[in-house]
Amino acid sequence: MPTNDGPEQIRYGVIGTGMMGIEHIQNILALDNCVVTAVADPEPSSLLSAREAVGPDTPLATFGTARELIAANLCDALVIASPNHTHHDVLIPSIESGLHLLIEKPLCTTLDDCREIVDLVSDRPASQVIWMGLEYRYMPPLQRVMSEIAKGTVGDVKMVAIREHRFPFLVKVDNWNRFSKNTGGTLVEKCCHFFDLMIEATESRPVRVYASGAQDVNHLDEVYDGKQSDILDNAYVIVDFANGSRGLLDLCMFAEASKNEREIVVTGTAGKVEALDTESIVRIGVRTDDILSGVNVVTEEKIVDSSIKHQGLHHGASYLEHVDFAGAIRAGESAAVTVLDGLWSAAIGFAAHLSLDSGMPVMIDDLAQVAGLEFRP
Structure with a gap:
């Protein structure tokens, strides 16, 4: 009203x-x-x-x-x-x-x-x-990373490396998140965020996915209604993109003894930008021909967004998302983040799980569900 x-x-x-x-x-x-x-x-x-x-x-x-x-x-x-x-x-x-x-x-x-x-x-x-x-698009240090990419700070993006080393999955009602059939699998449930960031940083369509991972440590002794928890707790995922850039996800969910839960690094032809989002720090390095004076010069900045009124569980990202929504x-504007974005970020995760099962790379074009589907980065 x-x-x-x-x-x-x-x-x-x-x-x-x-x-x-x-x-x-x-x-x-x-x-x-x-x-x-x-x-x-x-x-x-x-x-x-x-x-x-x-x-x-x-x-x-x-x-x-x-x-x-x-x-x-x-x-x-x-x-x-x-x-x-x-x-x-x-x-x-x-x-x-x-x-x-x-x-x-x-x-x-x-x-x-x-x-x-x-x-x-x-x-x-x-x-x-x-x-x-x-x-995760709205985490202030990651917004800064994307703005530096847009400004041309790193030149043409060639590599996106994302590391999440964190605590195990939390307890949910009826332990629904202990089973891949309920979550879509860890590389969908948790990691669609990271695949979305890779797509944003590269501005390119994913074409090939290769993954290695397992359930090695967490929830191994948890049985519900006679069924053993099967949720994957660590993985490496490599994603090749249509423009020749590539992404790497390094996930470990028994690594809570870490100072930074997430590190996002984007490297291009002109330089490198990285975010340590737990500390809300961004580092920017620019390549130079002057090897003696410039090769190791990196600026570091603490990122603070004073407009955030509720920090919550995601360092204010959910608040900023709600502001835009x-x-x-x-x-009367269209959504800035669409269900098509949701499909592509999840598709990489589904392809990664298929790669885990087969031990082989998975071509995105081989997934019937994306055949003929428009791609918008």
């Missing part, structure tokens, strides 16, 4: 109120003239967490299912933060509702389901903002 003292209020519904759902609620409440009016989750304890996050004195409708929330007509926008394996079934009525959507990664847990959602969204009116939640809704 319009207001007299600011932009039009946006009423949000949040579907899935586990850890990420609560993170989204906290970010929404930090935005100007935005409210959370409804939440949906089949787990009573998760609904209680949502109530606590919103505050006891704020009206909040609670539902057990997404369809019930949508039918209540209490929202202008939805955030989809339910478990990965529920995305497909939740997204279909959400997309068809005409409400604006922000979809947590990954898009879906199979490439067939991703393609179905992309095709469904392609038939929707442009006035419906359907935004893919790839919030709400801005697109109010301005």
Whole structure:
């Protein structure tokens, strides 16, 4: 509804109120003239967490299912933060509702389901903002890296190296994230963020993927309903791109004894830029012909974004993502991060898992689900 003292209020519904759902609620409440009016989750304890996050004195409708929330007509926008394996079934009525959507990664847990959602969204009116939640793009040091690439600081990008050395997967309701069939696999669930960054940095289509990895340390003694956890905990993934650039992912999820959880390095013909996002540090090195005076000169800068009102779990990235999502809704603009971006970032992960299974490189063009699909970096 319009207001007299600011932009039009946006009423949000949040579907899935586990850890990420609560993170989204906290970010929404930090935005100007935005409210959370409804939440949906089949787990009573998760609904209680949502109530606590919103505050006891704020009206909040609670539902057990997404369809019930949508039918209540209490929202202008939805955030989809339910478990990965529920995305497909939740997204279909959400997309068809005409409400604006922000979809947590990954898009879906199979490439067939991703393609179905992309095709469904392609038939929707442009006035419906359907935004893919790839919030690592919004981490302030990574935004600086991308701005340096755009300025030509590194020249033509040739290599993108991403290292994530972190803690194991956290405990989720019913331990759904302990099984690849529920998550899409670690290289989809967790690493679609990194493959999206590779695509952004290279501005090129992925063409070949090779991976090596395993479940070596984490969750080996965890059995649920008679089934052993099968979630991969370490891997190397190499991605070749159509323009000749290449990416490398180094993932370890039993490396919490690290100072920086993530290091992102982009190297080109003219120089190198790297982000240490835990410390929010960016280093920039420019190549020079003067070997004696310039070859090892690197500038280092602490990156601070004073506009962030909620740091949350992702160093303020989710807040900045929400600012842009709400801005697109109010301005009637298209999503800056689309479900097509979600499909391509996940497709690299699916190809990596296929490579792990076969021991061979996987050509992206061999994946039937991307045949004839438009690519937009």
